[in-house]
Amino acid sequence: xxARKAAGSAEIWDGIGVGxxxxxxxxxxxxxxxxxxxxxxxxxxxxxxxxxxxIGKEDxxxxxxxxxxxxxxxxxxxxxxxxxxHSGIAVLVITSDNILILTQRDKKTGARAGENDVSVVxxxxxxxxxxxxxxxNKIDVFRAIVRGCNEELGFIPSFDEISILxxxxxxxxxxxxFLSIIRTKLTYMDIxxxxxxxxxxxxxxxxxxxxxxxxxxxxxxxxEKMWGFASTLLHWALINEFSQHVVxxxxxxxxxxxxxxxxx
Numbered sequence: 001x002x003a004r005k006a007a008g009s010a011e012i013w014d015g016i017g018v019g020x021x022x023x024x025x026x027x028x029x030x031x032x033x034x035x036x037x038x039x040x041x042x043x044x045x046x047x048x049x050x051x052x053x054x055i056g057k058e059d060x061x062x063x064x065x066x067x068x069x070x071x072x073x074x075x076x077x078x079x080x081x082x083x084x085x086h087s088g089i090a091v092l093v094i095t096s097d098n099i100l101i102l103t104q105r106d107k108k109t110g111a112r113a114g115e116n117d118v119s120v121v122x123x124x125x126x127x128x129x130x131x132x133x134x135x136x137n138k139i140d141v142f143r144a145i146v147r148g149c150n151e152e153l154g155f156i157p158s159f160d161e162i163s164i165l166x167x168x169x170x171x172x173x174x175x176x177x178f179l180s181i182i183r184t185k186l187t188y189m190d191i192x193x194x195x196x197x198x199x200x201x202x203x204x205x206x207x208x209x210x211x212x213x214x215x216x217x218x219x220x221x222x223x224e225k226m227w228g229f230a231s232t233l234l235h236w237a238l239i240n241e242f243s244q245h246v247v248x249x250x251x252x253x254x255x256x257x258x259x260x261x262x263x264x
Contacts, residue, residue, distance in 0.1 A: 019043035020084040087176040092233040093119035098190040098212040102115040116226035122148030154194030
């Protein structure tokens with residue numbers, strides 16, 4: 001990255017983020033109330049580029065590939081701190097006029113080029129997303145979600161519009177993210193107007209609105225290449241709106257594949 005920057009490249013960004021060092025799932029005796037405690041560490045984007053960014057495009061027949069050395073036959077809950085760089089948030093925005101906002105990644109990006117993505121993807125910052133109301137350094141995930149929406153879509157959601165549904169890892173690119181849905185009071189046209197002039201240097205270059213109904217969403221998941229977290233959030237959004245039974249019955253008719261990456 002330093003060599004490319006010295007050569008005059010304007011696409012070099014080596015920011016500071018947070019990686020996942022460890023996590024513990026807490027639950028009560030009857031397992032109804034779950035919570036999670038996560039121990040983060042500071043990480044550089046260069047670390048992510050040097051390791052994780054190559055996983056999805058490397059030759060997995062090579063015994064020395066990162067996938068074969070670190071990830072093959074590993075279960076998702078078996079954390080690998082060495083690879084858990086730059087944890088973040090993945091947000092799916094649903095407008096008041098029932099439009100799901102997807103984005104499409106630039107075809108020049110190194111990872112998942114040209115793929116469909118969720119509305120907002122943002123790395124968590126150890127300083128700008130810190131909870132300043134406490135003496136011990138803590139990450140405020142809601143702050144990261146609000147910041148990401150403001151920077152990439154140009155609007156600030158209220159806390160009651162945000163639902164954090166899960167915390168998980170994408171094993172194709174070994175990225176840990178908080179997955180959330182925002183039911184905004186804004187219409188799609190409001191979002192489009194607010195986004196004007198925002199996120200010019202972002203990975204996502206184009207908004208892709210789709211109707212928020214079962215057939216359209218499941219057909220999009222089935223026919224278009226997209227990130228695992230994107231298809232997961234779309235599925236969760238449908239379940240939240242229409243129930244697991246209804247969505248699963250329709251999915252058996254429409255969805256023919258699970259994801260676009262080999263060996264996952």
